[in-house]
Amino acid sequence: MTAVAAGLQSSDGFWSALSKLVNERHIVRDPEALLAFCKDETPFLPPGHACAAVFAQSTEQVSAIVRLCAEHGVGITPRGAGTGKSGGAVPVSNSLVLSLQPMNRILHIDTQNLSAHVEAGVVLGDLQNAVAARGLYYPPDPASFRWCTIGGNVAENASGPSSVKYGCTRDYVLGLKCVLASGDIVWCGKHTTKGVTGYDLTSLICGSEGTLALVTEVLLRLLPRPAARATSLMGFASAKQAIDATCALLGGGILPVCIELMDQGTLKALVRSGMSPPFKLDPIAAALLVECDGDTDAAVHEVMVRLASVAERAGACEVLVAQSEAERRAFWSLRHSLSEATRRLAKHKVSEDIVVPRAQLAEMVAYLKSLGERHGLQTCAFGHVGDGNVHAQVLFDDASDQPRVEALLDELFRKTVELGGTLTGEHGVGLAKMPYLALEQSNELLLLQQRLKAAFDPKGTLNPGKFLPS
Amino acid sequence: MTAVAAGLQSSDGFWSALSKLVNERHIVRDPEALLAFCKDETPFLPPGHACAAVFAQSTEQVSAIVRLCAEHGVGITPRGAGTGKSGGAVPVSNSLVLSLQPMNRILHIDTQNLSAHVEAGVVLGDLQNAVAARGLYYPPDPASFRWCTIGGNVAENASGPSSVKYGCTRDYVLGLKCVLASGDIVWCGKHTTKGVTGYDLTSLICGSEGTLALVTEVLLRLLPRPAARATSLMGFASAKQAIDATCALLGGGILPVCIELMDQGTLKALVRSGMSPPFKLDPIAAALLVECDGDTDAAVHEVMVRLASVAERAGACEVLVAQSEAERRAFWSLRHSLSEATRRLAKHKVSEDIVVPRAQLAEMVAYLKSLGERHGLQTCAFGHVGDGNVHAQVLFDDASDQPRVEALLDELFRKTVELGGTLTGEHGVGLAKMPYLALEQSNELLLLQQRLKAAFDPKGTLNPGKFLPS
Numbered sequence: 037m038t039a040v041a042a043g044l045q046s047s048d049g050f051w052s053a054l055s056k057l058v059n060e061r062h063i064v065r066d067p068e069a070l071l072a073f074c075k076d077e078t079p080f081l082p083p084g085h086a087c088a089a090v091f092a093q094s095t096e097q098v099s100a101i102v103r104l105c106a107e108h109g110v111g112i113t114p115r116g117a118g119t120g121k122s123g124g125a126v127p128v129s130n131s132l133v134l135s136l137q138p139m140n141r142i143l144h145i146d147t148q149n150l151s152a153h154v155e156a157g158v159v160l161g162d163l164q165n166a167v168a169a170r171g172l173y174y175p176p177d178p179a180s181f182r183w184c185t186i187g188g189n190v191a192e193n194a195s196g197p198s199s200v201k202y203g204c205t206r207d208y209v210l211g212l213k214c215v216l217a218s219g220d221i222v223w224c225g226k227h228t229t230k231g232v233t234g235y236d237l238t239s240l241i242c243g244s245e246g247t248l249a250l251v252t253e254v255l256l257r258l259l260p261r262p263a264a265r266a267t268s269l270m271g272f273a274s275a276k277q278a279i280d281a282t283c284a285l286l287g288g289g290i291l292p293v294c295i296e297l298m299d300q301g302t303l304k305a306l307v308r309s310g311m312s313p314p315f316k317l318d319p320i321a322a323a324l325l326v327e328c329d330g331d332t333d334a335a336v337h338e339v340m341v342r343l344a345s346v347a348e349r350a351g352a353c354e355v356l357v358a359q360s361e362a363e364r365r366a367f368w369s370l371r372h373s374l375s376e377a378t379r380r381l382a383k384h385k386v387s388e389d390i391v392v393p394r395a396q397l398a399e400m401v402a403y404l405k406s407l408g409e410r411h412g413l414q415t416c417a418f419g420h421v422g423d424g425n426v427h428a429q430v431l432f433d434d435a436s437d438q439p440r441v442e443a444l445l446d447e448l449f450r451k452t453v454e455l456g457g458t459l460t461g462e463h464g465v466g467l468a469k470m471p472y473l474a475l476e477q478s479n480e481l482l483l484l485q486q487r488l489k490a491a492f493d494p495k496g497t498l499n500p501g502k503f504l505p506s
Numbered sequence: 507m508t509a510v511a512a513g514l515q516s517s518d519g520f521w522s523a524l525s526k527l528v529n530e531r532h533i534v535r536d537p538e539a540l541l542a543f544c545k546d547e548t549p550f551l552p553p554g555h556a557c558a559a560v561f562a563q564s565t566e567q568v569s570a571i572v573r574l575c576a577e578h579g580v581g582i583t584p585r586g587a588g589t590g591k592s593g594g595a596v597p598v599s600n601s602l603v604l605s606l607q608p609m610n611r612i613l614h615i616d617t618q619n620l621s622a623h624v625e626a627g628v629v630l631g632d633l634q635n636a637v638a639a640r641g642l643y644y645p646p647d648p649a650s651f652r653w654c655t656i657g658g659n660v661a662e663n664a665s666g667p668s669s670v671k672y673g674c675t676r677d678y679v680l681g682l683k684c685v686l687a688s689g690d691i692v693w694c695g696k697h698t699t700k701g702v703t704g705y706d707l708t709s710l711i712c713g714s715e716g717t718l719a720l721v722t723e724v725l726l727r728l729l730p731r732p733a734a735r736a737t738s739l740m741g742f743a744s745a746k747q748a749i750d751a752t753c754a755l756l757g758g759g760i761l762p763v764c765i766e767l768m769d770q771g772t773l774k775a776l777v778r779s780g781m782s783p784p785f786k787l788d789p790i791a792a793a794l795l796v797e798c799d800g801d802t803d804a805a806v807h808e809v810m811v812r813l814a815s816v817a818e819r820a821g822a823c824e825v826l827v828a829q830s831e832a833e834r835r836a837f838w839s840l841r842h843s844l845s846e847a848t849r850r851l852a853k854h855k856v857s858e859d860i861v862v863p864r865a866q867l868a869e870m871v872a873y874l875k876s877l878g879e880r881h882g883l884q885t886c887a888f889g890h891v892g893d894g895n896v897h898a899q900v901l902f903d904d905a906s907d908q909p910r911v912e913a914l915l916d917e918l919f920r921k922t923v924e925l926g927g928t929l930t931g932e933h934g935v936g937l938a939k940m941p942y943l944a945l946e947q948s949n950e951l952l953l954l955q956q957r958l959k960a961a962f963d964p965k966g967t968l969n970p971g972k973f974l975p976s
Contacts, residue, residue: 148753148865149894171759193702204700206709207677220950228861230674230893231928232663232713233935233946234973235955239676239709243702260759283618289641289730290801331760331812335805342801391698395618423700424619458701465703476703480690485705487961492954503704 050108054090057100062091062138073133076120077180078468079386080438084126086113089133095213095221095252098134102250102497103219105132111500114246116157116188119180121389122466124192124245128501136187139252142166150258151210151227156187156251160194163256173261175202178462179375190251192464193243197294197371200286200422201329202259204462206242213253214241217493222249229257245464246499248492262329265293266340267364269313270347271320271354275299275417278322279398281350282421285326286394288346290339294422296325299401301381301416301429302374309377313370315354324421325371374418375427382414382431386441388448391425392457403451404428411444413437425461449475465503473505520578524560527570532608534559543603546590547650548938549856550908554596556583559603565683565691565722568604572720572967573689575602581970584716586627586658589650591859592936594662594715598971606657609722612636620728621680621697626657626721630664633726643731645672648932649845660721662934663713667764667841670756670892671799672729674932676712683723684711687963692719699727715934716969718962732799735763736810737834739783740817741790741824745769745887748792749868751820752891755796756864758816760809764892766795769871771851771886771899772844779847783840785824794891795841844888845897852884852901856911858918861895862927873921874898881914883907895931919945935973943973 054063064070065088073089075081087110092098105112111131118125127133139155142163146152147170154163160181167174177196178184184194190212195204211225225231225238241249272278275297282295298306300321303313313323326343330336344355358364379385392400401417408415414431428448430441449459449472459469459476474482485504492498524533534540535558543559545551557580562568575582581601588595597603609625612633616622617640624633630651637644647666648654654664660682665674681695695701695708711719742748745767752765768776770791773783783793796813800806814825828834849855862870871887878885884901898918900911919929919942929939929946944952955974962968 146863146865147757149863150756151863171757193706195700199700203677204702206706207673216950216954218950222948222950222954224951226861226928227863227926228894228928228931230665230669230861230890230895230931232674232932233929233939233943234951235718235958236663236676236709236713237951237954237958239706243706248705260756260761263759286620286730287617287641289733291730330800330805331809332805335800335802335808338805339801391696391700393616393619393621393697395616420700424698425700456697458696458698459703461698461700462702469703473703478692480686480688480692481694481704481707484686484692484707484962488705488707488958491957491961 047108050104050110053104057097057104058090062093064089073115073135074127076118076123076125078121078123078466081123081126081468084128085130086127086133087130089135091135091138093138095215098215098250098252099219099221101134102215102217106217106219106495106497111497112250113499114187114191114250116185117183119184120188120192120466121463122460122468124464124466124502125188126467131500134250136252137185145170147172152256152258154186154254154256156185156254158186160184160186160189167258168261171261172258174208174256174258176205176208186254187251190242190254191246195462197296197420199420200295201291201293206239208257209238209242209254210257211255212238212241212251214249214251216249217495217497225255227255245466245502247489247502248498250498263331264333264336265327265329266336267327267358267367268340268344269356269367270324270326270352271315272322272352273319275322275401276398277351278324279401279421281324281347281352283394284346284350285343286422288342290328290343292326292328292343292422294327294420296371297418297421297426298323298370298374299417302378302418305377305381305416306370306373309373309380311370311373311377314356320353325367378416378429378431383433384431384435386430388428388445389425389460389463390428390448390452390457391423391461392452392455394424396455396457397421397424397426400451400455401426404448407444407447411440413440413444420461423461424457467502470503470505473503517578520574520580523574527567527574528560532561532563543585543605544597546588546593546595548591548593548936551593551596551938554598555600556597556603557600559605561605561608563608565685568685568720568722569689569691571604572685572687576687576689576965576967581967582720583969584657584661584720586655587653589654590658590662590936591933592930592938594934594936594972595658596937601970604720606722607655615640617642622726622728624656624724624726626655626724628656630654630656630659637728638731641731642728644678644726644728646675646678656724657721660712660724661714661716665932667766667890669890670765671761671763676709678727679708679712679724680727681725682708682711682721684719684721686719687965687967695725697725715936715972717959717972718968720968733801734803734806735797735799736806737797737828737837738810738814739826739837740794740796740822741785742792742822743789745792745871746868747821748794749871749891751794751817751822753864754816754820755813756892758812760798760813762796762798762813762892764797764890766841767888767891767896768793768840768844769887772848772888775847775851775886776840776843779843779850781840781843781847784826790823795837848886848899848901853903854901854905856900858898858915859895859930859933860898860918860922860927861893861931862922862925864894866925866927867891867894867896870921870925871896874918877914877917881910883910883914890931893931937972940973940975943975
């Protein structure tokens with residue numbers, strides 16, 4: 037991609053043409069201000085390099101910018117709130133960062149057809165609140181919901197705890213307004229929940245990390261808002277027991293909304309940061325947060341009673357069921373504090389988003405622990421065990437430990453793939469996991485994806501340098 | 507695609523090489539026997555032309571056949587049970603039909619990870635029964651479930667009534683073993699419910715009608731089997747009222763499994779064919795079959811009471827709730843008889859699978875009626891109104907009426923698109939709807955899909971002549 041940067045430096049015409057398309061107020065060129073557009077929330081990822089950042093105002097403007105960039109060989113890196121954890125929005129090769137944040141209008145919430153038409157820069161939490169006010173529900177719930185944008189969610193196929201029952205962003209995207217690499221504006225997808233005309237470009241563009249098309253508007257499917265829910269905190273003597281119980285819970289005829297694990301290390305981190313789990317940490321060495329929802333209070337109560345008895349048969353030492361909304365919030369605040377509480381355990385933290393089939397998860401978590409012991413690094417794990425998805429935490433105080441951390445991660449990723457798993461459940465490959473992609477995907481599959489990328493973006497203008505090795 | 511056929515006729519080497527790859531017992535060349543492999547269940551679609559049909563025995567064999575065909579410029583049309591309704595499995599240009607039916611093993615049902623690993627030729631109903639025996643549930647339910655194969659379901663992204671709550675085949679496909687146009691065998695997808703490494707080729711290949719890759723094995727996600735369900739038959743004075751009630755039912759905070767419409771014409775057809783709906787056809791001129799499921803009998807009962815009261819407020823004249831499994835079956839047997847009962851109304855029947863946003867559906871159904879009156883043709887409609895998906899029936903006795911039928915369909919499809927709808931909800935484009943695709947999809951979108959097809963299949967060997975105009 038050096039050609040892109042070189043092409044730009046020799047071309048003054050680019051800047052004068054850009055000034056005609058974009059109000060000067062919406063262009064960031066100052067190197068210091070630009071730095072904020074050159075990183076996301078990926079730990080230890082060095083900032084990228086951008087020639088400028090532009091605040092996009094409309095699809096037509098994006099189209100004109102894409103045409104201009106294609107003409108001058110300038111790459112474009114789309115950006116939402118920059119909450120990504122794999123470097124998907126980090127520019128490389130001096131590309132132009134295109135912020136979709138100003139395009140933040142909820143265009144229409146259709147209570148008849150249960151859909152929401154939004155611009156890419158809408159903040160997820162704002163959408164959740166707007167649809168909830170109409171008795172509707174948009175399930176995807178990444179932890180960054182207060183800041184992350186729908187466009188970023190689409191780019192990374194974001195999800196969170198609720199995906200056990202409700203799936204990921206892709207499952208809710210009916211259609212997309214996109215700008216192609218040529219600058220052409222296309223609508224792909226449907227205005228209906230069903231439809232099988234043509235290739236499913238909508239699903240393909242979801243999770244493509246901005247490398248196939250720039251998404252400017254999204255039509256999302258909504259659901260009726262479940263009327264009732266029940267929440268339980270279950271304590272176990274070991275992570276293995278908690279994970280075995282997860283399989284038992286899912287085999288018991290009920291589909292919970294989520295099953296979240298906190299292992300011993302994360303529970304201790306909670307205590308150290310001043311939180312008090314409502315049970316004693318001896319003998320309890322792991323906990324599950326389980327939530328289910330339904331149409332009536334009586335039904336979810338009965339379901340939770342059944343889940344509790346499955347958990348007890350699977351070895352739970354303690355099963356607490358929230359008796360009030362305040363108690364439910366208290367359970368969830370433990371879960372929501374894990375990321376910050378584990379961060380405080382050491383100066384540096386790496387959090388790796390891996391997935392293995394649920395039945396292999398106990399082995400994976402035990403392997404993480406043994407890896408930590410072998411490499412002399414503190415580790416712990418929490419996350420979405422209902423989907424086999426854990427965030428493996430590696431903690432260390434001395435930056436010079438980083439080579440050991442990398443050695444640990446290399447082994448961790450190899451084991452993940454060996455157990456039939458995948459390198460990322462929800463954070464994406466971006467830049468951070470590019471070096472590992474070939475561990476999981478065959479050469480034939482990578483070549484096929486390169487041909488597919490070239491079919492969409494022959495000049496490689498869209499989010500250059502991202503996730504496919506060239 | 508004439509080059510394909512021409513290439514073949516000049517090449518005797520093809521046949522001797524094929525004989526080395528495939529046991530002669532598994533090759534059909536006799537023109538009369540071959541005819542069965544040259545059609546599916548699409549009305550009025552003339553049979554296609556195949557050079558031979560082969561019964562595939564293994565992925566490795568399929569790979570070898572694909573390589574051979576690529577070498578000799580012979581197209582390959584994959585085929586399951588031939589129950590398709592758009593000609594997707596109908597060969598054109600003298601291609602080789604590849605039947606996946608012999609590859610019908612359920613390789614593994616994983617009760618821990620809730621997944622099923624099957625060969626492409628497994629019959630859907632066999633899979634449904636096998637997973638039900640283990641307390642699990644595979645939701646997609648096209649009407650042809652007793653015969654259709656999982657491979658065909660994947661090719662067409664099949665679905666049925668339950669898609670209101672449970673979605674389509676694509677929503678359950680975790681991974682695919684595929685043979686690419688090069689003959690390379692790739693695994694795409696995940697063994698886990700979550701995972702975001704690389705482009706989502708799995709979703710893309712679903713619904714691609716065998717034009718991007720030949721699917722030989724499928725890993726499917728399963729769900730816990732819902733413990734309870736309730737079924738209701740609701741009578742209305744008009745189709746409009748029934749459709750308005752559908753929107754009200756979905757806006758009431760509950761997501762039913764399905765909402766199926768029978769309009770006046772279809773109810774009359776039932777009576778004519780000797781079935782007795784359990785209500786008087788005057789004043790009732792439309793009915794909805796509504797089913798919901800859940801974790802307990804008490805819960806689904808309470809939900810159905812709430813749905814019934816929503817329906818009554820929306821104008822239902824009569825709401826019957828099945829009080830026994832026998833009564834539930836009686837309600838469903840009305841629904842299952844509609845296709846056959848309407849077929850008996852005239853010598854010829856065309857059934858068109860269209861979708862519009864639910865809020866536009868009443869207008870669509872009224873338009874169908876007015877179209878019939880204007881063209882002097884009998885029409886009626888039934889189907890999956892919970893998804894805005896109806897099967898529009900056009901009936902006529904005289905084959906010479908076909909030009910009028912075609913004129914009607916042309917107007918019907920234009921209106922469908924005008925109302926924000928899509929030309930096919932579950933049957934696919936195949937050959938039947940190819941001429942109409944450009945009504946719905948822009949030129950830019952069609953060109954993009956052609957480039958995508960070329961990236962997967964540069965020589966155009968896989969299911970040639972299907973759904974994209976060249």
